[in-house]
Amino acid sequence: MNHxxxxxxxxxEFGLIDHLTKNNEIKNASTIxxxxxxxxxxxxxxxxxxxxxxxxxxxxxxDMMYTPLKxxxxxxxxxxxxxxxxxxxxxxxxxxxxxxxxxFSVEALDEFYEGVYAxxxxxxxxxxxxxxxxxxxxFIISVTAIGEVAPDKFVKRSGAKINDLICVSGDLGAxxxxxxxxxxxxxxxxxxxxxxxxxENQDYIIGRFLKPEARKDIIEFFATNEIIPTSMxxxxxxxxxxxxxxxxxxxxxxxxYEEKIPVNDMAxxxxxxLEIDPTACALSGGEDYELLFTINQKDxxxxxxxxxxxxxxxxxxKDAGALLITKGGNKHKLTAQGWNAFV
Amino acid sequence: MNHxxxxxxxxxEFGLIDHLTKNNEIKNASTIxxxxxxxxxxxxxxxxxxxxxxxxxxxxxxDMMYTPLKxxxxxxxxxxxxxxxxxxxxxxxxxxxxxxxxxFSVEALDEFYEGVYAxxxxxxxxxxxxxxxxxxxxFIISVTAIGEVAPDKFVKRSGAKINDLICVSGDLGAxxxxxxxxxxxxxxxxxxxxxxxxxENQDYIIGRFLKPEARKDIIEFFATNEIIPTSMxxxxxxxxxxxxxxxxxxxxxxxxYEEKIPVNDMAxxxxxxLEIDPTACALSGGEDYELLFTINQKDxxxxxxxxxxxxxxxxxxKDAGALLITKGGNKHKLTAQGWNAFV
Numbered sequence: 001m002n003h004x005x006x007x008x009x010x011x012x013e014f015g016l017i018d019h020l021t022k023n024n025e026i027k028n029a030s031t032i033x034x035x036x037x038x039x040x041x042x043x044x045x046x047x048x049x050x051x052x053x054x055x056x057x058x059x060x061x062x063d064m065m066y067t068p069l070k071x072x073x074x075x076x077x078x079x080x081x082x083x084x085x086x087x088x089x090x091x092x093x094x095x096x097x098x099x100x101x102x103x104f105s106v107e108a109l110d111e112f113y114e115g116v117y118a119x120x121x122x123x124x125x126x127x128x129x130x131x132x133x134x135x136x137x138x139f140i141i142s143v144t145a146i147g148e149v150a151p152d153k154f155v156k157r158s159g160a161k162i163n164d165l166i167c168v169s170g171d172l173g174a175x176x177x178x179x180x181x182x183x184x185x186x187x188x189x190x191x192x193x194x195x196x197x198x199x200e201n202q203d204y205i206i207g208r209f210l211k212p213e214a215r216k217d218i219i220e221f222f223a224t225n226e227i228i229p230t231s232m233x234x235x236x237x238x239x240x241x242x243x244x245x246x247x248x249x250x251x252x253x254x255x256x257y258e259e260k261i262p263v264n265d266m267a268x269x270x271x272x273x274l275e276i277d278p279t280a281c282a283l284s285g286g287e288d289y290e291l292l293f294t295i296n297q298k299d300x301x302x303x304x305x306x307x308x309x310x311x312x313x314x315x316x317x318k319d320a321g322a323l324l325i326t327k328g329g330n331k332h333k334l335t336a337q338g339w340n341a342f343v
Numbered sequence: 344m345n346h347x348x349x350x351x352x353x354x355x356e357f358g359l360i361d362h363l364t365k366n367n368e369i370k371n372a373s374t375i376x377x378x379x380x381x382x383x384x385x386x387x388x389x390x391x392x393x394x395x396x397x398x399x400x401x402x403x404x405x406d407m408m409y410t411p412l413k414x415x416x417x418x419x420x421x422x423x424x425x426x427x428x429x430x431x432x433x434x435x436x437x438x439x440x441x442x443x444x445x446x447f448s449v450e451a452l453d454e455f456y457e458g459v460y461a462x463x464x465x466x467x468x469x470x471x472x473x474x475x476x477x478x479x480x481x482f483i484i485s486v487t488a489i490g491e492v493a494p495d496k497f498v499k500r501s502g503a504k505i506n507d508l509i510c511v512s513g514d515l516g517a518x519x520x521x522x523x524x525x526x527x528x529x530x531x532x533x534x535x536x537x538x539x540x541x542x543e544n545q546d547y548i549i550g551r552f553l554k555p556e557a558r559k560d561i562i563e564f565f566a567t568n569e570i571i572p573t574s575m576x577x578x579x580x581x582x583x584x585x586x587x588x589x590x591x592x593x594x595x596x597x598x599x600y601e602e603k604i605p606v607n608d609m610a611x612x613x614x615x616x617l618e619i620d621p622t623a624c625a626l627s628g629g630e631d632y633e634l635l636f637t638i639n640q641k642d643x644x645x646x647x648x649x650x651x652x653x654x655x656x657x658x659x660x661k662d663a664g665a666l667l668i669t670k671g672g673n674k675h676k677l678t679a680q681g682w683n684a685f686v
Binding site: 032033036037038039040041042043044046048049050051052053054055057058059060061083084086087089093095097098099128129130131133134135136137138140142144145146147149151154156157158232233234249 | 375376379380381382383384385386387389391392393394395396397398400401402403404426427429430432436438440441442471472473474476477478479480481483485487488489490492494497499500501575576577592
């Protein structure tokens with residue numbers, strides 16, 4: 001933590017950009033011209049490219065009270081890379097634009113960019129441009145990520161076929177529990193000033209919320225094992241909402257088995273302690289940034305040995321609807337209760 | 344003007360996206376997958392691509408008191424296309440992300456997107472993605488534009504050579520005068536409620552500010568006439584600031600002749616009426632979105648007949664510095680006084 005405070009105005013816009021990009025290194029051959037001109041120039045040499053963008057707004061998407069700036073920078077990149085992986089593509093470049101009020105110092109932006117560069121380094125992505133400007137209130141982040149994919153090897157949400165297996169990577173619901181504990185401690189802190197937060201050694205679930213990772217390894221696993229999912233989406237709004245997207249865009253139904261949904265043991269125990277249903281966290285919690293995908297049954301042998309991929313159900317015909325089979329054997333209609341920025 | 348008011352919350356996030364993109368048509372073969380998946384998929388078939396992004400913030404970059412939403416949508420696209428043209432590339436796609444407070448209705452967003460689509464249609468650009476979310480305050484816009492260019496035909500800021508001619512498209516300074524009159528009338532309106540604004544029939548200068556165009560025609564002229572500028576930049580911060588970028592990045596000096604700087608006659612007369620120096624408007628006013636470029640002298644014959652391109656000076660060696668020769672024959676050092684978002 002840096003306790004100096006340098007006002008942004010002492011650098012000016014161009015000085016600030018120079019400062020924030022002085023250690024920016026190009027890692028990919030596809031980046032021909034990076035920061036410093038009217039636009040960046042890229043050459044993906046016969047590959048198709050995928051483009052995704054997200055805007056994150058303080059007070060709507062993140063709370064500065066419990067979000068360290070470095071984590072915020074890291075996560076801002078990750079959520080966009082996750083969308084690129086969800087197309088079966090490999091991210092190559094990002095642009096990063098930020099607007100911030102005058103309560104932010106150069107040191108604060110340095111912390112934020114430390115996280116941005118850490119994510120770029122870990123995922124081998126080049127920061128090729130962006131914008132820095134003032135805001136009237138709060139911190140606003142807009143990231144665009146660009147990835148490449150061999151021609152026509154991209155995977156959409158709309159390709160699921162009847163009898164395809166529905167799979168998820170990793171475990172679900174922990175990020176929501178991490179958010180829950182941070183919100184609880186914030187409330188206690190605000191009501192009783194001076195009380196230190198009690199995070200109950202829940203590093204795993206808090207880490208899942210504050211510093212998620214994107215599943216580059218799963219896309220690499222697909223390539224190595226010559227698997228092309230029939231459909232794929234990343235889980236940002238909860239399993240229910242994402243699976244319903246796949247069903248709707250593929251014009252299919254599905255059966256999802258509650259007992260198959262992967263939930264981390266620590267997360268499950270903590271959910272019971274808070275008297276929250278762990279399955280509900282997985283279905284509707286969101287922010288897990290795992291991948292949800294469907295594969296043809298012939299590919300089952302290729303994924304069965306992979307501990308980090310779980311088959312949670314299968315695709316059915318459209319008229320059968322989207323069903324959840326509970327542990328007790330009851331059938332429920334699957335409903336989207338994902339996160340909504342406009343509530 | 345639509346006087347109904349539909350709350351955004353009645354549509355929800357996905358409903359809003361469906362509503363705003365329902366008339367979105369794909370115009371370019373390079374757009375393989377557009378809005379509706381984790382990411383868009385593009386294939387520029389052997390071309391290199393250029394990427395640029397800008398963030399526009401209410402109260403910093405625009406004032407809702409005198410900026411119609413349709414114009415704002417149009418201009419948000421134009422300022423990014425202008426950066427693509429400034430690389431000698433043709434824009435193909437944009438993403439558009441917006442954050443807005445609950446004072447905005449569905450009808451207000453419709454007006455904004457009317458302008459966005461008008462610009463996309465005029466410049467033959469596809470809207471391929473974006474994000475819509477809430478803000479705590481005001482309207483925030485982030486656009487990323489993607490263009491294509493034949494391999495290695497892009498033009499950077501850094502290629503100007505000694506004795507190259509310095510050229511500008513169109514005329515300069517009018518947008519700043521347009522802003523000046525709008526700010527003046529806003530002030531009078533706020534001080535004397537009910538007084539109707541007196542825009543003095545200054546449609547040209549007000550239009551230059553509120554609804555600028557990007558110089559697609561100049562890039563097409565270069566292609567037709569086999570001209571590749573040695574350096575290029577778009578004029579968003581004023582001629583001085585942009586020419587200094589070219590000099591700094593090309594490691595050269597320049598001589599700029601005040602008498603050559605193209606200023607529209609109506610703009611010039613209006614500047615004198617306001618007792619502002621028209622040259623100062625051109626040098627430091629900004630927001631003209633004209634192109635500033637340098638060409639080899641051998642290309643002079645190709646541009647001399649083009650009424651919309653003016654030679655304003657030439658490139659010199661670095662040690663000679665960046666000089667302005669006034670109408671009276673005096674030499675001044677050129678200084679950047681462009682617009683600064685952090686003042």
